[in-house]
Amino acid sequence: MLFAVAMLVISTAFAQTTSGTCGDNATWEYNESSHTLTISGTGRMYDYYEGEYGYPPWKDIMGDVEYIVINDGITHISAGAFWRQVKNAIIPRSVTSIGENAFFDVANIEYYGNAEGSPWAAFCRNGYIEGDFVYSDNTKKEIRRYIGKGGDVAIPDGVTSIGNGACEYTRRCHYGKLTSITIPESVTTIDYMAFIGNDIKSVTIPKNVTSIGLEICSYNENLESIYLNNDPTKLEYVPDMCDRKIRYFVLPEYLDIWMEKNSKLTFTLNGEEYEQDGVIYNLCDNGTAAVIGYTSDLAAELIIPATITKDGTDYSIVTICNSSFADCKILTSVVIPEGVKSIGSNVFDYSTLTSAVIPGSVTSIGSHVFGVTFRELYCYADPDIINFHDMRYLSESTKFHIFIGDLDKWKEKYNNVKFTFVDDIKRLSDCSITIPAQPYTGKALMPVVNDGDKTLVEGEDYTITLPEGGCIDAGEYTVTLKGKNSLYYKSAEKAFVITPKALTSDGISVSEISSQTYTGSAIEPAITITDGNKTLAEGTDYTVEYADNINAGTAKVLITGKANYSGTIEKTFTIIGSPKTATDDITINSTVKIWGFEKTIFVENATKEIRIVDMSGRVIKAIKPDNNRMEIPISKSGIFIVKTGVKTLKVSL
Secondary structure, eight states: OHHHHHHHHHHHHHOOOOEEEEETTEEEEEETTTTEEEEEESEEOOOOTTSTTOSOTTGGGTTTOOEEEEOBTEEEEOTTOEESSOOEEEOOTTOOEEOTTTEETOSEEEOOSOOTTTTTTOSEESOEEETTEEESSTTOOEEEEEOSOOEEEEOOTTOOEEOTTTTOOBTTBOSOOEEEEEOOTTOOEEOTTTTTTSOOSEEEEOTTOOEEOTTTTTTOTTOOEEEEOSOGGGOSOOOOOSOTTOEEEEOGGGHHHHHHHOTTSEEEESSEEEEETTEEEEEOTTSEEEEEEEOTTOOSEEEOOSEEEETTEEEEEEEEOTTTTTTOSSOSEEEOOTTOOEEOTTTBTTSOOOEEEEOTTOOEEOSSOBOTTOOEEEEOSOTTTOEESOOTTSOTTOEEEEETTOHHHHHHHOOSOSSEEEEEEEEGGGSEEEOOOEEOOSSOOOOEEEETTEEOOBTTTEEEEOOTTOSOSSEEEEEEEEEOSTTEESEEEEEEEEEOEETTSTTEEEOOOOOEEOOSSOOOOOOOEEETTEEOOBTTTEEEEEESOSSSEEEEEEEEEOTTEESEEEEEEEEEOOOSSOGGGOOOOSSOEEEEOSSEEEEESOOSOEEEEETTSOEEEEEOOOSSOEEEEOSSOSEEEEEETTEEEEEEO
16 A cells, blocks of 8 residues: 555656646646647736746646647747747737747747747747748748758758758757758858757868858867868858868868968868878879878878879879878978978977978968977078968077078068078079080980089989980980979079081991992992991981992992981992993893903803803803803903803903
């Protein structure tokens, strides 16, 4: 019996009240199945909240109430009467006064009366509810409140404005918590704290958004990234979350403007993340890249490359993003490559960096770039172009190296600084660069660089970029030199000429040509030309022309230099055994050849006995053939008949 009584007491204590009075002539009732709280009766409701009646009697069930209906006859609604995740409230025209915050964070109220102070902290008055959203009207252009269950939420296409706190999730406003939000391209305005208090990890702001309120994503504890596809010159405000861990991904063409617009935020390029040699980059489709962070593989003496290559594609480094190396305890020095245009804020803040080289391509540097350990800066930028957002943090122990001749410009531009300017950097173009014009040698021709009496060393003081194939062959060349160490900078070009080498130069020899035997065709004996140990190639290094090279006598050879060689050489050779008479004195069979020259009869390819007969018919010689060329001397001049087999020929000697 005692146990039953105790259970009754406990059950009564924890039971929720679902109805009661709320005014002298007003009552309230909650319907659990429809989640509706109804106020009925006439006259005024009691004044709750800070009034004499304390909290409203339905305070314990407000977390479940979704709809409020106030029936006709009620004339006054208490301050702070309703709150939390109410989707819709209906107020009759009989109501003529409404207390402060009477509908605190109620999504929408329907009221066509004229009580002062409307809408009394409700998100929307006389809005339009469809699906999970309350719109300002039935055009569905402006969202005033999200009333769904949370999770992955997509703003409907066609919406142009997301109102103040429209998707808020806080202690006092418990509609569903968002884990992601998709915003359509139609949106142009995102108001103050639109997504506050949710669990969103990433937000993409469409390119057409031109107005963003303060802290649109505040108190999203897991927020890591905001993607801005916008033109910053058309955007009134940057969504600053005041959290250095959040990265703002922007389009490459707008990066510098974004960083200038808000130097405290961590901007980077909207692209693929890639790590190389301890440096983390963002790679963009347009071939540019940004430095965004580092790993434990980072070198203490870091030289950031001008380009990196991934899968055969080159990416040019154009920016060092905010806080990229902040808190890094590995770095001691860094060289930033030519081509980088901007360096963000806090890049090396709280790091162990002591020295840095900034290239001439940089036009913008954020604030608090270097930490307290920093001591030496080599700046190759033009003081008329570069803009340091804040140089006061550089300590008096820092040496700021600049170009000789630029000291007055720097001091005029930055006169309220503690560090020391040191004008000791030389432009490489101010040095003496000599490459004497000279003939082709077959060896590479390289410049000599002098700074006064000092001869600079390639690889230590400068690097050189040569044309493809180097400077070896004859031709016109331009080489590019770039300063390498801290005291020589910028690039210089030097043009020079390598002339062809004359064929008559010392060291070039042409082979002699031995006497050649008449064949009846043009004779073109091979020519060998050497230049030291190199044998020249016909058609590549020289051409050959022959003259008078068929009949007996002196033939000519004209050798003309080509490409790396110039000039001409003329050589001669002798052709012997040519017939003295007209062509009707000689018949040359396709296989047997017979001719005479200077008291000698020549026979080639004969297979039968050779008989030589004078004009009287007397055989003066009879010779057996040997299948080779035979030279048969005749003791006197005259006309002779040469017979071999069926072939007969008259020869005049």
